[in-house]
Amino acid sequence: MTQILILKGIYTDSNADFRTAYPINLIPVAMEAGLGASTANNLSNGYLRQAYGIVEGGTHEYGSCRGLTVWDNVLYGVFGSNFVRINADFTFTLLGDVGGGLTARFTYGVDRLAINSGSRVYYYDTFTLTQLTDTDLGSIRDTVWVDGYFMFTDGQYLIVTDLNDPYAINPLKYGSSEADPDPIYRLIKIRNEISAVNRYTIETFDNVGGDLFPFARIEGAQIQKGALGLNCVCFFKEAIAFIGSGKNETPSIYLASNGQAVMIATEGINQIIKSYPDTQLSDVQLEQKIDGNQEFLLVHLPDRTLVFDAYASKIFGVFTWHILQSGLNATGKYLANNFTYIYDKWLCIHKTEERIGYLVSNISSHWGNDCRWEFSTGITYNASTGVIFHELELLCLTGRVANNTKPVIWTSYSNDGLNWSLEKTAVVGQIGDTIRKVAWLQQGYMKRWRIQKFRGNSDAFISVARLEARLEALNV
DSSP, X not given: OEEEOOSSEEEEOTTSOEEEEOOBSEXXXXXXXXXXXXXXXXXXXXXXXXXXXXXXXXXXXXXXXXXXXXXXXXXXXXXXXXXXXXXXXXXXXXXXXXXXXXXXXXXXXXXXXEEEETTEEEEEOSSOEEEOOOTTSOOOOEEEEETTEEXXXXXXXXXXXXXXXXXXXXXXXXEXXXXXXXXXXXXXXXXXXXXXXXXXXXXXXXXXXXXXXXXXEOGGGOBSOEESSXXXXXXXXXXXXXXXXXXXXXXXXXXXXXXXXXXOOOXXXXXXXXXXXXXXHTTOEEEEEEETTEXXXXXXXXXXEEEEEHHHHHHHSSOEEEEEOOSSSSSXXXXXXXXXXXXXXXXXEOSSSSEEEEEXXXXXXXXXXXXXXXXXXXXXXXXXXXXXXXXXXXXXXXXXXXXXXXXXXXXXXXXXXXXXXXOEEEEOOOTTOTTOOEXXXXXXXXXSEEEEEEXXXXXXXXXXXXXXXXXXXXXX
């Protein structure tokens, strides 16, 4: 039997280009020692497991979620214009009105939470919600707390509160990010230093004290790339993740730290990114979700979510990505964001409806609806010699379905990466059928090369470790 690689696939497009096919709703899991007793007898160095399912926790009537934060082990959020507390039983407590706007930003100091809603700033101290009304504040787009100061940006200046009075703003204590006359979008704190993420540059500031603006630029930490907008920036693993570019460059996905920006987008991911205009990419939400060895950067595009796995990338030695989608269609928006670990669960918000849920690992449906999963193989090639495919077998974990159904999965193949054969089915077993053989016989032949594709739904809850093929070369 011949092993065929499954962790990343290939297809072609109408522009005569080879494209990468990333697993959809399947997570490539890296095993440091592999699934075997020895390297020579290894079943696999990694496998594909079902992505987490989403279970509904409750509903609400407060509008669309504009942001969540955890402060003092309690979950808070802005929904519409409402500032709320979200309790462990998924009930909501209304705390006040912070007005409308786009994404809300949060930071907290020793004794208060700051909420940046629209261009306004509010403080909450667990009892009272108060707006910061100093006329020297201006129109704020982000906030962070550092060294006893609340720091804000209005897109042009860096603004700090008085050290002894968080309600006082002194216009003589304004700072600026001046390496390039580009607007400031975000403020990110890493190791107690502040990075101002601009359109074409990232500048880092350290607290040096003094009577005026107490922060000074660290010249050697400047990065000549920046972000497209306010939302497409987030903190990720002691670095700044962003969609952006330098001047006269096409956008990509980067990690910036220690004065350098490293592109983590592969060629396939860059091709996906290029299919969206900059106006859409600037509103794309990036967020971090780290759960043990699953170190995920989620990139919420309009019709799918791209996921970079930092841990798997380290083990595999290549940048590793997969795709999340909701529903049974070939394309579909992933209907969860704002992932927050609180109350011993990963909570999330429905993107289009007033629903809150949490992640589970024993099912893969989303909000009670089945979802589609799919993966493709690399190219099977035999030096331009034809091959008969007598049998294909998926070595996978079966018998873990959520109910007593008889789920099936489908496979098809392509000899050009563009046109696909009719699908063939295989039964993957009911509950308890944990040694089920999943195989297809008489799978035709190839003249030059072939790509195989597999798909299933949430009822076929399996993990796939290996694909083997029984082949026979044609005489030439």
